[in-house]
Amino acid sequence: MRQNPARRAALLDAAIEVLAREGARGLTFRAVDVEAQVPNGTASNYFANRDDLLTQVGHRFYERLEPDPALLAGGLEGPRDRDKVTELMHELVDRVSHFRSGYLALLELRLEATRRPELRRLLTERIRADVDANIDYHLKSGLPGDATTVVLLYLALNWLIVERLTLPDVFPEEQIHALVTDVVERVLPGPARSS
Structure with missing residues (x-):
């Protein structure tokens, strides 16, 4: 898994936008890549699976709301x-x-x-x-x-x-x-x- 914290945060912020707009069913690695405007496959390099992505989105929401x-x-x-x-x-x-x-x-x-x-x-x-x-x-x-x-x-x-x-x-x-x-x-x- 990649470790660039700024890129990870940008991907999670993109995932938040996708979740808000498309719902949980619309949250795919591809949708996150498109929203973050990064090369296809980037999100899959940062998150082990969809559950990992969902869990980290939960953490990111609270980071941003502090x-x-x-x-x-x-x-x-x-x-x-x-x-x-x-x-x-x-x-x-x-x-x-x-x-x-x-x-x-x-x-x-x-x-x-x-x-x-x-x-x-x-x-x-x-x-x-x-x-x-x-x-x-x-x-x-x-x-x-x-x-x-x-x-x-x-x-x-x-x-x-x-x-x-x-x-x-x-x-x-x-x-x-x-x-x-x-x-x-x-x-x-x-x-x-x-x-």
Whole structure:
């Protein structure tokens, strides 16, 4: 297997685009080569088989979605109240939504994971770790709410993102901001500002 990290990343980014556009059935080495604009056979030099490609696409999605450390640090400036949670949730929904092809590819990977135990294991571990990291960040930061608050926000906002990216006319774009704010207010009731 080839080891050029930049080429591997480019191939995985191309695979994300193919998954988002064509679905899991359309994800072939040839389709990845075409999308990446590389010679035919390049992807097969980097990935042992289709399962390997799918698994590495799962890793790549999370690499690309990681928030900038400065954003995480800056997210805790000022009061740690419901308004701060609302601000962070707006940032999260916008960041994930702006990586449309990545999120759609992740949905394809989730469906494919129902048939591929190794992919299911990878996604389960990665998503569980992500949820745990979000809970840890929330609790250690002193933001209001508890672990259940984080889980409920995760569940509600993930489905809002699915609607936004797959059926955008269900909740028109001009409603998204208000919906995110409403979700936080319903999950985390109480005064907007702490004293």
